[in-house]
Amino acid sequence: MDLKELYQEIILDHGKNPRNKKKCDGFNKDAKGNNPLCGDKVHVYLRLNDEKQVEDISFEGEGCAISIASASIMTEIIKGKDFNVAKKILENFINMLKDGSKPSINSLSDNENTTIMSLSGVKQFPMRVKCATLAWHTFLHAAENNKKVVNTEE
């Protein structure tokens, strides 16, 4: 277990300067997520068009470097993707944190792969996995019109 694996430069950068941290213009779906044990909160907004493509995605919230970085990275990677592809990325991401498997999505660029892999170190810190997955679960709720607030303790 190495702290450097957890707090990689990419994560620190996204944690300090999160991308797409706002309400995106013309969003037509949104959902909220809470981690009640520690007070992390996230609100994900997205604009899904008729072809089920994620035209825009953004988030607001407060939390640790891992949760903010993960939300920020998620918005960068998912923006512009078809929902089905986005869902596949999400599954791969969750599996990476659960069992350490590498994401295998053809449509991810090398750069996107490197970015998403920067969160793989979280697997070594079981208490922090929830921080990293909160925004992703919340994205799914938003896209699927699930009005229930995501709760990491359920």
Next chain:
Amino acid sequence: MDIKEIKSKFPIFSNKVKGKKLVYLDSANSSQKPKVVIDRISNFYSKEFSNVGRSMHSLAVTATNRFEETRDLIKNFINAKFREEIIFTKNATEGINLVATTYGEKFIKDKDEIIITELEHHANYVPWHFLRKRKGAVIKFAECDKQGEVSIDSIKKLITNRTKLIAVTHVSNVTGTIMPLSKIIDLAKTKKIPVLIDGCQGAPHIKLDMQKLDCDFYVMSCHKMYGPTGVGILYAKKKWLDELPPYQGGGGMIDEVKKDNISFPESPTKFEAGTLQTAEIVGFAESIRFIENIGIKNITQHEKEITEYGLEKLKKNNSVSIIGDPKERGAIISFTIKGIHPHDIATILDDDGVAIRAGHHCCQILHEKIGIPASARASLGIYNSKEDIDILNESINKCNKVFNN
């Protein structure tokens, strides 16, 4: 007092955490357990165990005696007037729920008011919220100031002729504020309002004298007092225990059971339904003896010294902001580091074997008041030393390095 020797009585400290010496600064959450307590539970199960208060055989008599001895020890430890005033619960939370349910049932009506403070742990708010939902009670929050103090005036101005209870913490589990209990109780008495004290952060650290304090209810958490989990204590003045209805129904708490009616015995039996945490309660006797062997006043003094050292050290660390500045502080220092979320602090400290808690510490009202979502908290026990503070401070510096601050 030889802290090294006292620390050696806690087996957990002989283990390494991530290859490092354990620096345990999470005693406000739960304290570690001395070997005497661990051994007592094991011995009790090996040699003396059976259910208490029911059977006629020899083991049942021994077990019952051991169990009731703990009640006597606690009575003396907190200088209660009667042993019947000591009720075993599963934790302090259950103690407050017991009062909220039974006192609420009998004495709280629509629009009656309960005063709590902005410092309270959720355990001293949520049970009253249930009463708000069930009975239409009104909950009023006495404000805390920037120092983390709740002035007597802020409580006084909330009192009306509908005030039916004042429920306050003894020591804040975030700011460490030691509340002016005597003043609050004196004030309440002039208005004939009962007072409940959440003593979770008081009982492990401060000498208690129920007869002198003269509160109506005081709850304790045994696992924060070097004792086993699963045991809490509710102290309640006898007059209340006689008046309040039973809490939970079941075996062990009945007098006579007929098809058309059931009668109940007196306290404490009335409030202790079902088989309790027998071995843990017997084990807790050793925790009381452990504390008394050291001397609770010595514990207060030692922890005060380490807390003051910690405050001095962390105040010099420019990246650290300490939460609250109460005049009287218990063994708790909560803080934030600029630009680093408390969860990240906790993870980085853990890498050095330093165990703290990060989050809202079950005090969302207080964190909202301060305007932060979470904080990091270092809390002390008898086993902590100045060296632990030095390691904490070094580890805080490491947080800044990891985050390039």
